[in-house]
Amino acid sequence: MTGGxxxxxRGRFLRLHLRARHTLLVGAGVVATALLAWVAADxxxxxxxxxxxxxRWPVAAVAPVLGAVLxxxxxxxxxxxxxxxxxxxxxxxxxCHLALATLVVAVAxxxxxxxxxRTYGAFELVRNTVAAVGAVALATAVLGARLAWVPVAPYPxxxxxxxxxxxxxxxxxxxxxxWEGRPLAVWSAVVLLVLGGGAYTWRGARPVxxxxx
Amino acid sequence: xSGVLRTExxxxTAPVAAVATLVLGALLLHAEASQWGGRxxxxxxxxxxSTLVLAPVAVALGVWQGGRERRRRLGxxxxxxxxxxxxxxxxxxxxxTLGCWLGLLVVVAAGAVLVAPVxxxxxxxxxxxxxxxxxALAAATAGGLxxxxxxxxWVAAPVAMIGLYALQVYAHDTFGxxxxxxxxxxxxxxxxxxxxxxGWIHLRQAIWFGGVAAAALVLTAAxxxxxxxxxxxxxxxxxxxxxxxxxxxxxxxxxxxTELVCTEDEPQVxxxxxxxxxxxQVTPAAREALRRFEGVPGGxxxxxxxxxxxxxxxxxxxxxxxxxxxxxTGELSPDAQWPFVHWWPDLVCxxxxxxxxxxxxxxxxxxxxxxxxxxxxxxxxxxxxxxxLLAMPLAEQKAWIxxxxxxAGDCDRAALDQLAERLR
Numbered sequence: 001m002t003g004g005x006x007x008x009x010r011g012r013f014l015r016l017h018l019r020a021r022h023t024l025l026v027g028a029g030v031v032a033t034a035l036l037a038w039v040a041a042d043x044x045x046x047x048x049x050x051x052x053x054x055x056r057w058p059v060a061a062v063a064p065v066l067g068a069v070l071x072x073x074x075x076x077x078x079x080x081x082x083x084x085x086x087x088x089x090x091x092x093x094x095x096c097h098l099a100l101a102t103l104v105v106a107v108a109x110x111x112x113x114x115x116x117x118r119t120y121g122a123f124e125l126v127r128n129t130v131a132a133v134g135a136v137a138l139a140t141a142v143l144g145a146r147l148a149w150v151p152v153a154p155y156p157x158x159x160x161x162x163x164x165x166x167x168x169x170x171x172x173x174x175x176x177x178x179w180e181g182r183p184l185a186v187w188s189a190v191v192l193l194v195l196g197g198g199a200y201t202w203r204g205a206r207p208v209x210x211x212x213x
Numbered sequence: 214x215s216g217v218l219r220t221e222x223x224x225x226t227a228p229v230a231a232v233a234t235l236v237l238g239a240l241l242l243h244a245e246a247s248q249w250g251g252r253x254x255x256x257x258x259x260x261x262x263s264t265l266v267l268a269p270v271a272v273a274l275g276v277w278q279g280g281r282e283r284r285r286r287l288g289x290x291x292x293x294x295x296x297x298x299x300x301x302x303x304x305x306x307x308x309x310t311l312g313c314w315l316g317l318l319v320v321v322a323a324g325a326v327l328v329a330p331v332x333x334x335x336x337x338x339x340x341x342x343x344x345x346x347x348x349a350l351a352a353a354t355a356g357g358l359x360x361x362x363x364x365x366x367w368v369a370a371p372v373a374m375i376g377l378y379a380l381q382v383y384a385h386d387t388f389g390x391x392x393x394x395x396x397x398x399x400x401x402x403x404x405x406x407x408x409x410x411x412g413w414i415h416l417r418q419a420i421w422f423g424g425v426a427a428a429a430l431v432l433t434a435a436x437x438x439x440x441x442x443x444x445x446x447x448x449x450x451x452x453x454x455x456x457x458x459x460x461x462x463x464x465x466x467x468x469x470x471t472e473l474v475c476t477e478d479e480p481q482v483x484x485x486x487x488x489x490x491x492x493x494q495v496t497p498a499a500r501e502a503l504r505r506f507e508g509v510p511g512g513x514x515x516x517x518x519x520x521x522x523x524x525x526x527x528x529x530x531x532x533x534x535x536x537x538x539x540x541x542t543g544e545l546s547p548d549a550q551w552p553f554v555h556w557w558p559d560l561v562c563x564x565x566x567x568x569x570x571x572x573x574x575x576x577x578x579x580x581x582x583x584x585x586x587x588x589x590x591x592x593x594x595x596x597x598x599x600x601x602l603l604a605m606p607l608a609e610q611k612a613w614i615x616x617x618x619x620x621a622g623d624c625d626r627a628a629l630d631q632l633a634e635r636l637r
Contacts, residue, residue, distance in 0.1 A: 029368075040379070047386075047387075047388040048388060058379075058382065062375055062378075062379065065375070066371070066372070066375050069368060069371045069372075070368060070372075073366075073367075073368055146367050149367075149368070149370065149371040152371075153273070153371035153374055153375060154237070154266065154269075154270060154273075154374065157265075157266050157269065157374070157375070157378050158237065158240065158241070158266055161241055161244060161265060161266060162240055162241060162243075162244035163244070
């Protein structure tokens with residue numbers, strides 16, 4: 001008999017990890033979200049009598065949340081407790097996974113909002129992506145990956161109807177706030193990402209008993 | 214079966230559905246309160262508007278419920294029991310739907326407690342709007358349940374939620390497809406002011422949503438899935454008149470709701486019957502505005518609420534607009550910034566360029582009537598001219614307004630130019 005098997009290299013581990021987290025499907029979902037966002041924004045601004053770029057505000061509110069919910073699929077493995085038994089630097093991996101997910105969604109959506117980027121365009125899409133991924137990460141740490149969408153997905157839908165739209169309440173209604181003159185919305189996004197990213201990186205997804213999607 | 218239903222109601226998704234519908238419904242109705250306070254039809258329409266969020270949430274809950282057996286890995290266990298395949302699914306759907314209905318009915322009861330003491334018009338068939346809202350929620354849960362069975366991904370729930378929300382917004386957009394708006398549950402509250410829907414619309418919507426619910430359930434639960442053709446055909450029967458754009462659809466003015474209810478003493482202040490609960494609160498401010506026109510030749514002599522139809526007779530009147538100005542308890546919202554009594558001189562000209570040319574003159578007169586300062590968007594010259602009007606003695610101001618009313622009514626451009634010149 002020979003000695004122990006060789007440990008898989010980093011590249012192989014990365015490939016296996018990305019496959020286990022359904023990265024290809026999630027990536028396709030993010031691309032589809034960006035395409036839908038682009039089509040919706042194009043339709044909104046091309047309507048007759050439409051005052052152009054500001055009409056895109058629903059897209060800036062909803063698309064980042066949809067993208068964040070999709071990438072949250074990869075925030076936990078099929079068996080979280082089993083995965084954690086492996087001698088791997090999970091905190092570093094979670095941090096990288098979160099950073100990469102935020103970057104991919106933000107870039108994909110920002111590309112659809114390059115026209116008039118400060119009027120419910122790329123700037124708002126990136127800010128809202130940061131906030132939404134942070135919120136989903138926080139929910140993943142508290143509720144588990146499978147339920148992470150529950151507090152996050154309905155949030156922009158409700159805020160779009162009830163507001164409040166006042167600048168001093170922008171920290172609460174960040175999904176519908178414009179970029180210009182709303183620093184509280186930016187701070188809200190940063191705080192959500194730091195809090196959510198910190199909780200997720202430190203604790204990981206809350207393990208759930210039953211597996212599967 | 215009732216025992217299983219009781220268990221589902223206690224331990225299934227139903228309690229979550231009830232709480233979510235209750236909290237979100239209350240939040241949405243509270244946010245829209247200024248548009249429905251004191252009016253049954255507007256209140257029922259606001260409940261329908263709340264389905265903009267409640268129906269997507271019901272769909273998401275349905276998807277979640279539909280995936281329960283797969284998540285808990287109970288498929289084989291359930292397959293080994295002699296229970297018919299449709300029973301657990303229908304029970305799960307019924308419990309979830311009852312949960313949604315319970316949450317909505319509590320919200321409706323709370324709203325009814327607020328509306329009932331003040332409402333002055335209870336007709337128009339507003340209750341049918343609520344009945345169709347319940348059927349629409351049942352369709353949403355059934356559709357979600359079916360989707361949850363066929364889509365083995367937990368992201369299907371939030372994606373379906375956001376998708377239905379977007380579909381409803383698209384269907385109701387001014388530039389969206391016209392017929393599609395009646396195939397989604399939401400209705401816009403402002404459409405309901407002084408209007409009602411024909412019973413046929415309620416019936417067709419109920420048939421459509423009921424057919425969708427039944428088709429989704431049959432597709433998911435029945436062994437012979439082709440049977441879903443029957444309820445699908447029923448749904449198409451309900452939907453076809455909307456999509457074909459047959460005439461007679463949409464909100465129609467309600468002649469009883471818009472009938473004017475007036476003060477007994479002069480000067481007369483009138484509101485449509487469905488807003489008459491505000492008559493006592495509106496009257497002092499309306500009469501104050503009318504006093505401004507005492508001594509103005511051809512000036513308004515009474516103040517009227519909106520009836521959404523041309524009024525018989527040519528007597529000039531002040532316009533009372535209380536839309537969006539009512540509190541949740543049916544009182545006039547204290548909002549000093551925006552006067553609710555308005556006046557705008559009638560410019561009776563065939564050529565549209567006349568409106569552009571004399572807009573500022575008419576606007577200055579409207580500002581004079583409501584004793585408002587110059588508008589922010591006015592250029593400095595216009596501000597100076599408005600200041601010149603206010604600098605005249607009051608009798609002269611009233612004479613100027615009287616001449617403006619006469620000149621605008623006859624589209625006398627020379628007289629209008631002369632009036633403008635007098636302010637320079």
